[in-house]
Amino acid sequence: MLPQSGKHGVKLKKVRISGVGEVKLERSSRARHICLTVRPFAGVRIAVPRGVSYRSAEQVARAKLPWLKKQLAKAASMERMALELEKTHPIDSRNARKLLVVRLQELSRKYGFAYNRVFIRNQKTRWGSCSANNNISLNLQLIRLPAELMDYVIFHELVHTRIKNHSQAFWEQLNQLVGEAKALDRKLNEYPLLQPADRAREAD
């Protein structure tokens, strides 16, 4: 297949690997190694560092065929669960919005945080975010998470109102609020964003 050209030259190439299906190869200036990820609703992505050819990245993927198949089966079962959940327990978005806003207000008051505006969205790629001017966005799907993880995301964004990066100072402050922040972050990673869209999980 032909590589797609982006503003800065070739950025993305799609190939088909038999037994796996479509695989996205993406040029990444941040990746240090060839990195394979499999995510529900998003499929297989390979981050290709600078100086590494798409061809050799593809070879690495082919060499990991059994691993890829296993991950894809896991992702497929998560997709089925997500779609089933959406059908049997659709989110009541008015109530969900109210609940998230109230929880954000509670926690920010209790711990002395100040934010600007709050947006509750059905975001496709993130659990939450905090803008440069301290507007907080929370994902409607947070309502589906265990309470401690929902609070974790809210605290995470509240700490971003003071510290805009993921420095050690950031994690230390977050630890004071939630205990083991990084452990909670790992737990959060086990939950796919429960909606059928092309996305990657991130809590930024």
Ligand SMILES: [Zn+2]
């Ligand atoms: Zn963050």
